[in-house]
Amino acid sequence: MGLLPLEFSECYTDSPYFRDNIHTHEAELERTSQAIKQLIKESKTLLQAARNLSKAQRSFCQLLQDFKFECIGSTMTDDEIEIESSFKEFGRLIGTIEDERDRMLENASAVLIEPLERFRKDQIHPVKEEKKKFEKQTEKFCTSLDTYMKLSAKKQNEKLQEADAQLDMEKRHFHESSLQYVFKLQEVQERKKFEFVETLLGFMYAWLTFYHQGHEVAREFRSYGQDLQLRLQNTRERFESTRTEAEHLMRKMQEKPIEQGPNKMYTKQGYLFVQEKRPIGYAWVKHYCMYQKENKIFTMIPYTQTQGKLTSSTETIILKSCVRRMSDSIDKRFCFDIMANDKATTITVQAMSEDDRKAWLEAMDGKEPSLLFQIGPYQPPPEYRHKIYQVPGTPSSTEETPYPVPVWNVMPFLVTKKSSVESITDLLNDIGFTFIKRCIQSIETRGIEEQGLYRVVGVNSKVKKLTELCLVDRRKADKVDLDEYEIKTITSALKNYFSPPSSAFHNVGLPEPLLTFKLHQEFINAAKQESRTLRINDIHRLVHQLPESNFEMLDMLIGHLLNVANHSKKNLMSKPNLGVVFGPTLMRPAEETVAAIMDIKFQNIIVEILISNHEQIFKTAPEGQELSYRGTRALPVASPREVAKNAQFPMPSVPPPTAAPPAPPPASAKPTKANRPVGMYSPNPTPAPRSPTRTNSTTKSTENSSGAYSNSHSSSSESLISRSSNDTQSSQSSPQLTRLQGGTHLNNPVYSSLHLSSNQNQNCQPSTKPEPLRKTKHPRKFVCLTASLTPSPPSSRPAQNQTSGAPAPMARLKSKCVKALYACEGENEQELSFRPGQIIYNVKPSNEPGWLEGWLDGKKGLLPENYVEPF
Numbered sequence: 050m051g052l053l054p055l056e057f058s059e060c061y062t063d064s065p066y067f068r069d070n071i072h073t074h075e076a077e078l079e080r081t082s083q084a085i086k087q088l089i090k091e092s093k094t095l096l097q098a099a100r101n102l103s104k105a106q107r108s109f110c111q112l113l114q115d116f117k118f119e120c121i122g123s124t125m126t127d128d129e130i131e132i133e134s135s136f137k138e139f140g141r142l143i144g145t146i147e148d149e150r151d152r153m154l155e156n157a158s159a160v161l162i163e164p165l166e167r168f169r170k171d172q173i174h175p176v177k178e179e180k181k182k183f184e185k186q187t188e189k190f191c192t193s194l195d196t197y198m199k200l201s202a203k204k205q206n207e208k209l210q211e212a213d214a215q216l217d218m219e220k221r222h223f224h225e226s227s228l229q230y231v232f233k234l235q236e237v238q239e240r241k242k243f244e245f246v247e248t249l250l251g252f253m254y255a256w257l258t259f260y261h262q263g264h265e266v267a268r269e270f271r272s273y274g275q276d277l278q279l280r281l282q283n284t285r286e287r288f289e290s291t292r293t294e295a296e297h298l299m300r301k302m303q304e305k306p307i308e309q310g311p312n313k314m315y316t317k318q319g320y321l322f323v324q325e326k327r328p329i330g331y332a333w334v335k336h337y338c339m340y341q342k343e344n345k346i347f348t349m350i351p352y353t354q355t356q357g358k359l360t361s362s363t364e365t366i367i368l369k370s371c372v373r374r375m376s377d378s379i380d381k382r383f384c385f386d387i388m389a390n391d392k393a394t395t396i397t398v399q400a401m402s403e404d405d406r407k408a409w410l411e412a413m414d415g416k417e418p419s420l421l422f423q424i425g426p427y428q429p430p431p432e433y434r435h436k437i438y439q440v441p442g443t444p445s446s447t448e449e450t451p452y453p454v455p456v457w458n459v460m461p462f463l464v465t466k467k468s469s470v471e472s473i474t475d476l477l478n479d480i481g482f483t484f485i486k487r488c489i490q491s492i493e494t495r496g497i498e499e500q501g502l503y504r505v506v507g508v509n510s511k512v513k514k515l516t517e518l519c520l521v522d523r524r525k526a527d528k529v530d531l532d533e534y535e536i537k538t539i540t541s542a543l544k545n546y547f548s549p550p551s552s553a554f555h556n557v558g559l560p561e562p563l564l565t566f567k568l569h570q571e572f573i574n575a576a577k578q579e580s581r582t583l584r585i586n587d588i589h590r591l592v593h594q595l596p597e598s599n600f601e602m603l604d605m606l607i608g609h610l611l612n613v614a615n616h617s618k619k620n621l622m623s624k625p626n627l628g629v630v631f632g633p634t635l636m637r638p639a640e641e642t643v644a645a646i647m648d649i650k651f652q653n654i655i656v657e658i659l660i661s662n663h664e665q666i667f668k669t670a671p672e673g674q675e676l677s678y679r680g681t682r683a684l685p686v687a688s689p690r691e692v693a694k695n696a697q698f699p700m701p702s703v704p705p706p707t708a709a710p711p712a713p714p715p716a717s718a719k720p721t722k723a724n725r726p727v728g729m730y731s732p733n734p735t736p737a738p739r740s741p742t743r744t745n746s747t748t749k750s751t752e753n754s755s756g757a758y759s760n761s762h763s764s765s766s767e768s769l770i771s772r773s774s775n776d777t778q779s780s781q782s783s784p785q786l787t788r789l790q791g792g793t794h795l796n797n798p799v800y801s802s803l804h805l806s807s808n809q810n811q812n813c814q815p816s817t818k819p820e821p822l823r824k825t826k827h828p829r830k831f832v833c834l835t836a837s838l839t840p841s842p843p844s845s846r847p848a849q850n851q852t853s854g855a856p857a858p859m860a861r862l863k864s865k866c867v868k869a870l871y872a873c874e875g876e877n878e879q880e881l882s883f884r885p886g887q888i889i890y891n892v893k894p895s896n897e898p899g900w901l902e903g904w905l906d907g908k909k910g911l912l913p914e915n916y917v918e919p920f
Contacts (some may be wrong), residue, residue, distance in 0.1 A: 051119050052077060054643040055235055057302040060227035062319060065337055065352045065359045072357070074234050075180065077119055081241060082173045084116055089165045096157050102150055110140035113249075121238060124577040126650050128280040132246055135277055139253055142270055146256065146263050153259035161252040168245055172237050176230075183230040190223035191355050198322060198333065198399065202382045225303075232299055235643075239288055243281045250277065283625050287650045290629060294646045301641070316342035317412035322399040323349060333381075333399060340368070340412055347387065347413075367391060371415035373406070385410060477559065477598040478891050480526065481546065484519045485602065487531055488543045489609045496536030497612065498619040503630045507538035515542045520557045547606075547634045560907065562637040563599050563606075564655075569638060576651040576658075585662050588655060590671040598891075603635070603659075604667045610656075611663045628657035867892045867903065867917040881910035888920055 052074060059067040091112055095105040113136045120129050197216045200209065254274065257267035318339040325334050336349040345368040351360055366389035374384040374397065383400040400406035409415070496502065515538060518529045531539060545551070550558040564572055568591055575587030595603065610627050617623045622630075632653035638645035659666060867889050875882045883889065883905055889912060892903035900911050 051125070052121050052238065054121055054647055055231045056643050057228055057231065057299050058642075060224055060231055060302075063227070063354060064318065065350060068354060068357060069359055071231070071234070074238065078173065078176060078234065078237060081118055082169060084112075085165055085169055085173070085245070088112060088116070089162055089169075092157075092162050092165070096154050096162075103147060106143055106146070110144045113137070113140035113143070118241060119238075120242065121235065121647050124651075126654060127581075128284050129242065131277060131280050132242055132284065135246060136249070138273060139249060142253065142266055143256070145266050149259075149261050149263070153256055156255055156259070157252070160255040161248065164248040164251070165245075168241075168248065172240060172244070176233050176237050179226075179230040179233045183226045186219075186223045186226040187354050190219045191353070193219040194401075198381070200382075201380055202376050203380075228299060228303065232295065235295070236292065239291070243285050243288065246277075247281060250274065250281070279625075283629070286626075286629050287653060290633065291646055291649055294633070294649065295643065298641055298643065298646065314341065315339045317409055319405065319409075320401060321349075321409075324397040324399070336398075338398070340409075342412060347389075366396075368413060371410060371413035373410060373415060373417055375418050385415060387413075477602060480520065482602065482605075484526070485543065485546065485605065487519075488539050489605065491531040491539055492536060492543075493609065493612060495532070496539075497616050499536050500619070500621050502536070502613055502620045502622050503540045503544065503627065504622065505537045505540075507535060507541035511535070511538045512541045512545065515539070516545060516557050520546070544630075544634055547631075549637065563595075563603050563635045565595065565599065566637075566639045568594060569636060572636060572655050573648050573651050576654045584654075585658060585665070586672065588658055589662075589666045589669075590674075592659070592666050593671055593674065600667075606631075606635075607659045607663050607667065610660050614660055624657045624660045625653070627660060628653035628655075632656045865892055866890050866920045867901075868920040869917055871916050873913065873916050875910065879910055881905050881908065881912045883912070889917065892917070 053070050055067070055070055055074065059070075088109075091105070091109045095102065095109055098105050116136045117133065120133075125133070193216055197212050200212055253270070257263045257270060318337070321336055321338045322333040323336045325332050334351060335353050337352045338350075339348045340346070347366050347368045349364045349366075351362060366387075369388040369390045371388070372386050374386055376382065379397070381399050383403055383406045384397055385400070385406060387396040387398060389396070400409055492502070511534065515529070515531075515534055519526050519542070545558060547563055548558045550556040550560060562569070571591055572588065575584055575591060578584045578587060592600065592603065610631065613620065613622055614624045614627055617626075632655065633649055635656060636652040638648070869883045869885050869887045869889065872884050873880075873882060881889070881903065887905065889903040889905045892901050892912075895902045895911060897911075899914050901914050901917070902909065903912055
């Protein structure tokens with residue numbers, strides 16, 4: 050079992066487990082230091098005792114073979130395994146050399162001993178200095194905290210403010226010292242893998258060079274040494290990438306500390322002082338407390354950072370209630386009471402600060418000591434929940450600030466957030482495919498042999514301009530000439546396309562990596578397999594589980610990278626180098642942690658495997674599966690006018706006035722309740738197919754929105770309804786052919802079902818929009834922003850016939866854009882809300898009949914098929 054990563058977020062929580070993990074790292078570093086020290090001692094003995102060289106060599110070989118070091122993480126890569134086993138190989142080679150040692154001894158001290166001493170002096174010694182600073186700051190902070198906690202609430206405000214400032218300064222110094230110590234500790238653990246081994250590798254080369262009779266051994270060692278040097282170089286490059294990411298995360302954590310860190314088991318955790326009864330009076334004992342809101346389990350661990358010992362005396366209770374303590378009732382500040390289900394006593398605890406107490410009360414659903422108002426069924430937001438319990442008036446102490454008592458309406462209200470700029474973060478569409486295809490074509494034509502391809506970064510201003518022309522301003526995308534741009538500019542734009550959206554590049558990028566968050570951990574586990582064959586098979590299987598757009602884009606990109614790697618002799622971009630460049634780009638964890646950063650090396654391995662086995666992974670089916678057909682995209686995408694122009698029949702400019710909206714989904718095809726949340730409901734308990742109806746434009750929308758249908762419809766409206774119903778029945782009887790104005794026939798199920806307005810009915814508007822099929826328990830009204838609600842009779846056509854004949858209007862729709870015909874308001878996160886006229890991108894058929902999947906404003910969700918038309 051390797052060393053556990055030290056999370057920067059834990060520097061702020063400073064939990065007992067964090068301290069125990071630090072002690073483990075310190076013990077490993079001390080063991081490494083002692084091993085290096087012993088190795089240096091043995092080297093000097095070897096060089097100075099020429100007469101006893103044979104004995105010294107065997108001792109040295111044995112020390113090398115027994116030398117081990119632990120890497121951060123539970124699994125090591127092939128390179129790390131080879132690096133770790135290199136010591137045994139070195140010892141084996143040294144054991145074969147017994148003579149001709151004089152020439153080697155002249156330079157052995159400079160090759161071996163001095164670098165090892167520099168490593169201990171420059172790398173391990175600074176860690177020990179940081180440890181002293183960390184322990185000193187811990188002692189100062191804990192002492193200041195103890196003094197601070199003993200302050201009485203009755204002291205003057207000036208003294209309390211001075212104490213607050215002093216404690217904040219000590220806390221800041223303690224956190225900075227903790228972060229620096231953790232960073233240096235992990236840096237040395239990673240650095241020893243290549244610097245220490247490189248020193249020994251240089252000594253091995255010197256040994257074999259200066260021994261005349263070691264030529265045969267050197268010839269045997271040469272291939273191993275080159276392979277090890279390559280592995281060390283790859284490990285160094287991965288270390289640089291990992292170190293950069295760790296520094297970025299550390300700075301990010303300094304700017305905005307995350308108290309809870311990666312541990313999502315507990316709703317809240319931190320230090321609390323617990324009041325314990327003693328024979329004489331009470332004592333406040335420091336505990337590390339953890340609370341799970343799901344099962345209301347509250348755990349307390351007595352622990353003090355200065356002692357450094359994790360005791361096994363852990364107390365766990367089931368929380369019953371939590372109430373804030375009034376300052377008049379206790380001499381301490383920031384106190385609250387905890388009641389347990391299984392105990393009759395009340396536990397009084399003291400938080401670190403007022404904000405800390407509020408956080409604990411919010412996590413435990415805490416109450417104020419007196420309740421002023423009875424809260425109705427609609428609870429206020431959490432940030433105001435503690436305010437409504439505050440008794441207005443003069444506070445009892447300086448720490449209690451009177452809050453204004455908010456007045457909550459009985460009726461709930463809806464606040465909608467509108468985006469002023471349409472999101473363009475989802476680029477896995479035909480525009481993105483066109484852009485990547487053009488970039489690849491330009492790179493392979495002009496710069497496939499350019500040195501440092503994809504490693505040399507282009508000028509940001511030029512990359513931003515190219516991104517804006519090709520992906521932001523889509524009207525100019527086809528007019529961009531990539532030959533005018535440098536290769537490094539094009540490669541940087543291509544990498545930015547697969548990177549997360551950034552404001553520096555107009556928020557262009559993939560919000561989810563190409564290998565998806567869902568399969569991220571499965572890919573990492575596949576890269577950790579013991580044998581290369583198992584890795585390839587698992588990655589092969591996972592790649593074929595990707596969405597179709599992701600699979601096609603990945604296939605095109607990896608094929609290009611394989612072509613780049615085939616020219617590595619000139620562009621110096623081998624498969625491992627390309628893995629280092631594209632590993633963090635094509636795979637990203639959903640949450641940034643040190644553990645995820647340590648897994649970047651496996652991401653690089655995955656990309657390297659994809660490049661090395663491109664033909665097998667993308668062109669053959671995984672074992673036990675059949676190769677599914679992956680359609681080829683037509684690039685570039687034609688506009689709607691071009692589609693109509695090149696169609697078999699011309700697209701009509703004005704449809705007949707009786708053109709009906711698309712029929713609702715079949716009644717027999719109901720979405721699965723477990724997989725599809727209930728959304729907009731039908732006004733009628735039993736949804737039925739509706740025929741199109743029209744009403745006068747003078748009908749008030751306010752009457753429709755309140756659910757009261759106007760009873761002032763004229764007979765002309767009724768005639769329109771009946772005529773529309775008849776026209777609908779006649780059109781349904783011949784679904785394959787629809788007659789348009791001018792005698793033109795349109796044999797196209799997509800355009801034959803469009804619901805368009807006519808010039809003859811400019812003053813008329815649809816009074817009812819198609820209803821998405823939903824399984825409802827109670828009828829609910831839906832919001833219509835542009836149309837009036839008018840009851841319409843159900844179609845006389847049997848429901849079972851709706852599933853036969855021509856397919857649904859968008860049954861063959863595949864990654865297209867659609868235009869909204871009606872307003873729809875989603876009632877849950879899985880449904881999209883849109884207004885008439887909005888364009889929805891990347892629309893595809895969903896698994897549920899009558900529903901489509903699409904992207905709008907950077908959000909993916911479901912939309913009713915009969916609410917939209919092809920665009």
